[in-house]
Amino acid sequence: DAMVIQNPRYQVTQFGKPVTLSCSQTLNHNVMYWYQQKSSQAPKLLFHYYDKDFNNEADTPDNFQSRRPNTSFCFLDIRSPGLGDAAMYLCATSREGTPYEQYFGPGTRLTVT
Amino acid sequence: RKEVEQDPGPFNVPEGATVAFNCTYSNSASQSFFWYRQDCRKEPKLLMSVYSSGNEDGRFTAQLNRASQYISLLIRDSKLSDSATYLCVVSPYNQGGKLIFGQGTELSVKP
Numbered sequence: 413d414a415m416v417i418q419n420p421r422y423q424v425t426q427f428g429k430p431v432t433l434s435c436s437q438t439l440n441h442n443v444m445y446w447y448q449q450k451s452s453q454a455p456k457l458l459f460h461y462y463d464k465d466f467n468n469e470a471d472t473p474d475n476f477q478s479r480r481p482n483t484s485f486c487f488l489d490i491r492s493p494g495l496g497d498a499a500m501y502l503c504a505t506s507r508e509g510t511p512y513e514q515y516f517g518p519g520t521r522l523t524v525t
Numbered sequence: 526r527k528e529v530e531q532d533p534g535p536f537n538v539p540e541g542a543t544v545a546f547n548c549t550y551s552n553s554a555s556q557s558f559f560w561y562r563q564d565c566r567k568e569p570k571l572l573m574s575v576y577s578s579g580n581e582d583g584r585f586t587a588q589l590n591r592a593s594q595y596i597s598l599l600i601r602d603s604k605l606s607d608s609a610t611y612l613c614v615v616s617p618y619n620q621g622g623k624l625i626f627g628q629g630t631e632l633s634v635k636p
Contacts, residue, residue, distance in 0.1 A: 443622050454612065454626035455569065462621045502568055504624075511557035512622025516568040 415439070416517035418503050424523045425493050433488040433520045435503030444486040445514065446478060447502040455502055461486060462508075490522075498524045526551055527628075531613050534631035542603050546630050548596040548613030557616035558589055560598045562609045563629065569612055572598075603634045 416437045425431040435444065442463050447455035459468045461480045475497070477489040490497055500521050504514040531548045538544050550558075558575040573580065575587040575596055586599040596613055613627035 445622075445624075454628050455624075456626075457623055460621055460623065467621055500566075506622050508622070511559070511574045512616055512624075513559070513571055513574060514622065514624055515571065519568050521566075 416503060416505055416515055418501075418517035418520050420520060421518060422521050422523075424525060425490075426525055427495065428492045431490050431493055431522070433490075433501050433503075433522070435486045435488070435517055436484050437503075437505045437517075438484070439505055439507075439515065440483065441505035441507045441515075442483065443506045443508060443512070444480060445504040445506075446476075446486070446488050447504065447516075449500045449502055449519075450498075458488070493522070493524045495524050498522055528552060528625045529613055529615050529627035531627040531630050534610075534629070535633055536630060537633045537635060538603055539635055540603060540605060542634075543599065543601050544603055544632060545600075546598045546611055546613070546632075548598075548627055550594050550596070550613075550615045550625075552615070552617055552625075553591075553594060554618045555594075555615045556618040557622075558596050559614040559616070559624070560585075560587055560596075561612040561614055561626075563612055564609045569626075572611070600632075603632075605634050605636065608632055608634045 445460040446458045449455040479487045500519045503517040506512045506514045560572040561569040563569045584601045610629040
């Protein structure tokens with residue numbers, strides 16, 4: 413089945429230790445998104461790729477970076493995780509068009525110790 | 526003011542009840558509208574897109590009123606498995622499909 417896959421599902425990192433989360437998709441969608449969701453809050457968009465074009469949200473901290481080496485893969489790099497970065501990180505994809513229905517991966521739950 | 530506002534929850538209803546969720550959005554240029562469902566500690570899943578003419582999928586009916594910037598979701602004959610958080614979601618025009626989520630309304634269906 414076509415899907416959005418995220419690895420790892422659970423990640424524990426130390427304060428200040430860089431961490432990379434990965435997302436892959438078999439849907440061949442040209443748009444990929446990274447969201448951060450904290451407990452009892454709505455998902456918040458960090459950035460998205462429209463094909464190879466990177467679009468950063470104005471309030472996304474510089475600590476968060478992303479790479480998309482090809483259509484299928486996208487990475488979220490957190491350069492120096494702080495305790496406040498503990499959250500669920502959700503990857504989503506969509507195909508260009510209206511409506512932009514987005515399909516989410518299962519998420520990576522990040523714990524910072 | 527939040528860009529997408531939903532009814533505060535939680536909604537606790539018995540099986541078989543009809544329940545309605547309401548949502549308002551502030552950006553009149555919003556282009557696409559959705560309801561997502563999110564189970565505890567899981568990812569959001571698309572429940573349905575919402576069209577101006579209204580649309581129905583089984584027990585679920587969604588309505589959109591662009592003039593009032595209002596979206597609704599009606600669930601008929603609710604099941605235990607409908608228990609989840611329902612997220613009202615809006616996509617602004619010409620922003621690459623960016624989604625803006627409401628806070629969500631928690632639904633708990635009891636036997």
